Amino acid sequence: MTDEKLFSQPDAKQWTPTPDGNRRRVVLHTEELMMVEFGFEKGGIGAAHSHPHVQSSYVAEGRFEVTIDGRTAIVEAGGAFIVPSGLVHGVKALEAGRLVDTFTPCRADFL
Template sequence: MSDIKLFAQPDEVAWTLLDNGNRRRVIVYTDELMQVEFDFEEGAVGAMHSHPHVQASYVAEGRFEVTVDGKSAIIGKGGSFIVPSGAQHGVKALEKGRLVDTFTPHRSDFLDG
């Protein structure tokens, strides 16, 4: 494995402020898998995009309007959604919220800054 982080405590993982005002922090990762937490203010948008990684997302707090591959749903606390490789997807926070995303393989772009 080129790089690996097996354990994390919330107070030891720094947040990265994103251009859209949201923030994220990489929690744990191996070459094959990565867990990332995203924090959204009410009304914040995760713009439509795609990537080659498969993504599974868990709504830890709040409610989100989620669009994946042209289909939309409202997903609240405790709900989940999956994004297949290459699918266009994005979210809008209907209230302050937090997503915990898992990617396979890991997102090296998140580790590079």
């Protein structure tokens, strides 16, 4: 396995705009697991969607209104949530913030 698959430095990856007006950068990935950082401005929306991947998300900065399968909670910096495969989910940034998401398996559509 290459060093690029084992380690990542903060400025090693470029931000990419997302279709919903936010930004993301793939931090690390293998075929089995992927880590992606998402940046949101205050009021930014992560549109409701679903995918077959299991997702875990850590709130690195900010506060988010998170809806998973019709259930909503406010999750702030230091908090986290899990999205089981196939459930509809989305977020709204209540203040500027960052989410660090992990997906299994890897999201090939982000590469």
